[in-house]
Amino acid sequence: MENVFDYEDIQLIPAKCIVNSRSECDTTVTLGGHNFKLPVVPANMQTIIDETISVYLAENGYFYIMHRFEPEKRIDFIKMMKSRGLISSISVGVKEEEYSFIEQLAHDQLIPEFITIDIAHGHSNAVIAMIQHIKKHLPTSFVIAGNVGTPEAVRELENAGADATKVGIGPGKVCITKIKTGFGTGGWQLAALRWCAKAASKPIIADGGIRTHGDIAKSIRFGASMVMIGSLFAGHEESPGKTIEKDGKLFKEYFGSASEFQKGEKKNVEGKKMYVEYKGSLQDTLTEMEQDLQSSISYAGGKKLNAIRNVDYVIVKNSIFNGDKIY
């Protein structure tokens, strides 16, 4: 790998504008045969998404992936979404009980539109076996498999039947994988995304490390079809994390799925807890993301998201913020 860079090292180069208003630019994306308003999905983590947010996002045309940390609630969750005519999108792990869970869904004809296999090290026989198990029992569900950080992994999971792969090992805000293990795409997530996207024949979801709305456009430029985001979604009124007050200011709790707080024990901990500033309503952020992305599309010289894929870029090592700290 020669050119290694991350989000803050890149600037996209503007092309001639073809719209009279940014409102003409279309941020919608299609995944698994469904259209969504934004190429953005809140992380499937317990302090980011819950049932209420899932319903809100599905009702309002946004993609969502429910987390897998209350496994006993998943059947009722799918039933509830189906009773409202909404897309059901759940997560699974790879342990033994997940195999019977998939069989149960098939038996009850409770077929989720999307199933995400959510594992730290997705380039593994365990994930390949789970992809094959899902495809055998629920062939119409769209399977997202991850997480991975190499072209070999993308190819193997796609060949096993995954409909999309999720790229990002360790770039997350509450991730300590990079520190505890020495491995991952932390610090070069955008270059890893490009590397993986070149090998992919199916959609890629870029996961982790997004710190600004401009990073969404950069992810699209380097091959992502969708972007998974945790920290930018942690501080909302609706966010499931606890709200605390410190020195008259409100903060929301955000913890890693492999943190002690999630696991309830200090074993193989690869995540931490932090507090992010409270920032109002979820819809305000989604609206701002849409407007910013419309602006990105206009700078790309197009009307649709795909225009961003064709723009040139420069590498400006660690300098785009000119010393400004925005996160």
Ligand SMILES: NC(=O)C1=CN([C@@H]2O[C@H](COP(=O)(O)OP(=O)(O)OC[C@H]3O[C@@H](n4cnc5c(N)ncnc54)[C@H](OP(=O)(O)O)[C@@H]3O)[C@@H](O)[C@H]2O)C=CC1
């Ligand atoms: N994107 C990222 O960078 C990371 C994300 N996470 C998140 O944390 C959560 C927990 O992940 P995870 O620990 O995989 O899930 P689980 O705790 O459900 O573990 C899944 C299975 O994989 C095994 N396993 C986990 N890590 C490894 C590894 N490095 N090598 C071999 N086997 C492994 C576990 O066994 P055993 O525990 O006995 O090894 C277990 O059998 C997920 O939501 C995941 O997305 C965690 C770390 C990194």
Ligand SMILES: Nc1nc2c(ncn2[C@@H]2O[C@H](COP(=O)(O)O)[C@@H](O)[C@H]2O)c(=O)[nH]1
């Ligand atoms: N290494 C770890 N990564 C984790 C953990 N919990 C979640 N994650 C990953 O982070 C992203 C969100 O990243 P952000 O930069 O947008 O905040 C999430 O989607 C997971 O892939 C963890 O405990 N350890």
